Amino acid sequence: MDEWIENIVELESNIESYPNPGIKVFQYGTSGIRYNSEHLDHVLHRMGLLVALRSIHLKSAAVGLMITASHNPRDDNGIKLIDPLGEMLDSSWEVYATKLANAHNNQDVCAMLINIAYENNIDKKYIPRVYIGRDTRNSGKRLLDAVLCGVKAFNSNVEDFGIITTPMLHFFVRCYNTNGLYGQPSEHSYYTKLTNSFKTLRKMASKLHTYLIDKNIFACLDLKNYSPVIEFDGANGVGALKMKDAIIHLEETLVINMHNDDIMNTEKLNYKCGADFVKSNQCPPTGMTIKPYSKYVSVDGDADRIVYSFVDENNKFYLLDGDRIATLVAGYIKDLFIASGLDVNVGLVQTAYSNGNSTKYVTDKLITYYKILLLAIVYVLQKVPVACVPTGVKYLHHKANDYDVGIYFEANGHGTILFKDAIRELIRYQCSIEVEEAKSLALKKLICIMDMTNETVGDAYSDMLIVESVLCERGWSISDWYKTYSDLPNRLKQVTVKDRNTFETGDAERICLKPLGLQEKINSIVLKYSMGRSFVRPSGTEDVVRIYAEADTQTNADKLAVEVATAVYDIADGVGKRPE
Numbered sequence: 001m002d003e004w005i006e007n008i009v010e011l012e013s014n015i016e017s018y019p020n021p022g023i024k025v026f027q028y029g030t031s032g033i034r035y036n037s038e039h040l041d042h043v044l045h046r047m048g049l050l051v052a053l054r055s056i057h058l059k060s061a062a063v064g065l066m067i068t069a070s071h072n073p074r075d076d077n078g079i080k081l082i083d084p085l086g087e088m089l090d091s092s093w094e095v096y097a098t099k100l101a102n103a104h105n106n107q108d109v110c111a112m113l114i115n116i117a118y119e120n121n122i123d124k125k126y127i128p129r130v131y132i133g134r135d136t137r138n139s140g141k142r143l144l145d146a147v148l149c150g151v152k153a154f155n156s157n158v159e160d161f162g163i164i165t166t167p168m169l170h171f172f173v174r175c176y177n178t179n180g181l182y183g184q185p186s187e188h189s190y191y192t193k194l195t196n197s198f199k200t201l202r203k204m205a206s207k208l209h210t211y212l213i214d215k216n217i218f219a220c221l222d223l224k225n226y227s228p229v230i231e232f233d234g235a236n237g238v239g240a241l242k243m244k245d246a247i248i249h250l251e252e253t254l255v256i257n258m259h260n261d262d263i264m265n266t267e268k269l270n271y272k273c274g275a276d277f278v279k280s281n282q283c284p285p286t287g288m289t290i291k292p293y294s295k296y297v298s299v300d301g302d303a304d305r306i307v308y309s310f311v312d313e314n315n316k317f318y319l320l321d322g323d324r325i326a327t328l329v330a331g332y333i334k335d336l337f338i339a340s341g342l343d344v345n346v347g348l349v350q351t352a353y354s355n356g357n358s359t360k361y362v363t364d365k366l367i368t369y370y371k372i373l374l375l376a377i378v379y380v381l382q383k384v385p386v387a388c389v390p391t392g393v394k395y396l397h398h399k400a401n402d403y404d405v406g407i408y409f410e411a412n413g414h415g416t417i418l419f420k421d422a423i424r425e426l427i428r429y430q431c432s433i434e435v436e437e438a439k440s441l442a443l444k445k446l447i448c449i450m451d452m453t454n455e456t457v458g459d460a461y462s463d464m465l466i467v468e469s470v471l472c473e474r475g476w477s478i479s480d481w482y483k484t485y486s487d488l489p490n491r492l493k494q495v496t497v498k499d500r501n502t503f504e505t506g507d508a509e510r511i512c513l514k515p516l517g518l519q520e521k522i523n524s525i526v527l528k529y530s531m532g533r534s535f536v537r538p539s540g541t542e543d544v545v546r547i548y549a550e551a552d553t554q555t556n557a558d559k560l561a562v563e564v565a566t567a568v569y570d571i572a573d574g575v576g577k578r579p580e
Ligand SMILES: CC(=O)N[C@H]1[C@@H](OP(=O)(O)O)O[C@H](CO)[C@@H](O)[C@@H]1O
Pocket: 030, 031, 353, 391, 392, 393, 410, 412, 538, 539, 540, 541, 542, 546
């Protein structure tokens, strides 16, 4: 403890540079801290102090700090902290982050830092290492200066990667802390690792040599309905910037037509475009011409989410969201394991927002075959298990670790695949000794999928490569993919209430425990609708209560959502206009 107090004067003078104006109470929630950027300087400065301390605690492991507000409006900004294997910040330190962000004065900040050091037995001898990245927002540079001031109070080694996507920073952190086993902490290594495995798999997927005749014609006889042409909606953010670099690495394997890539005009960031806009409004992005059956790919403002979409000849809109990606990927990986002859437990993790029919599709249609050798060969059918966890990537990521291969996606398009270390090694070993051609090919494909996956966190670029690999191998157009199952019509609504903290939920947020009486009311409403399902939960990122409803028709889903929203409004002191 004394060793920490020695430098207190120095620390205090550092903290004085960024006083808390006391305008707002912050919470380190499901996605770090976000708010209007004007009021964030002291928060970012304090997160700089905290991230340095976390690195000292972890004996100089690199810890990441991303300055971003993802899909939020352009005037917002925020931070996400990244732990050494590229995972989200440990939840016990989220509590410290919240307390520090809200500390009233400099002495309190100082005392809290010393307390954290004391509580965690942190040895001051370690030099912290902090990795920093930021998205394209104007406020990013100013907030970076605040972070650097905090980080330097502990004489940290700092690596500022400039403007990068959130998943890139997660990847870099993991690379450094695994001594290069996962790759190198550089953009070049990121692109080559992911893209080279994509290119290798593409060559394997097609026996014929694929080549481009011109920009829009892909000449290949055995790809059936698959088209490598993508209309890319970059949300006018960092995802667009980085896709332009990726295109160079992709060479001729994909044809990517760029849209919403005006990153110089930050007014346009996330404005009526990008993954969150498309998913929330269930309509195509603006800022581009929408042609029937073209394949649209939208990412969000920090490129950790992705959704696909298209319209038909009648301009009817179809969304292929995180649920679709998860089922597509789960089916493909399951098939590869069957072909490889390896017995592996593949599981899927969803949240209550996942469409009921996606869950049904996985449980009814995707079946893992376990081969048991008795006297004869017997096939035992076992379903791909689906787990449901509360909203928030950290919960999905954690649960996915329970499986040999865990696939997780939020419906909004954030997700990835996790391979257990032992499974990774098993696949590589088996591949090195396998003599049967079909099995060997399946194992090689699995290795490509592992290497093109950014396992640290959802990554729009990595997810796009995986989806394109599967579609290409299946020979599917985007509408073929859509035909695998039909979504139950659904509606998302929100209601502002006097105090959303009075809400309590259970059973992975599918049941509302408080306010008392609300769940009974929801149950009685849902009973009136064929295939009805509805739940309510307080948002972790906005001051609203969210309502989800699905039913047999869109009209019924809309009606159900309004009825439940009205019940929330009436029972929980709704604010503003009563839902209608
Ligand atoms: C319905 C929905 O999409 N909720 C989103 C949203 O959380 P809320 O707690 O619902 O505000 O933001 C989170 C962070 O980006 C994301 O993880 C989550 O899926």
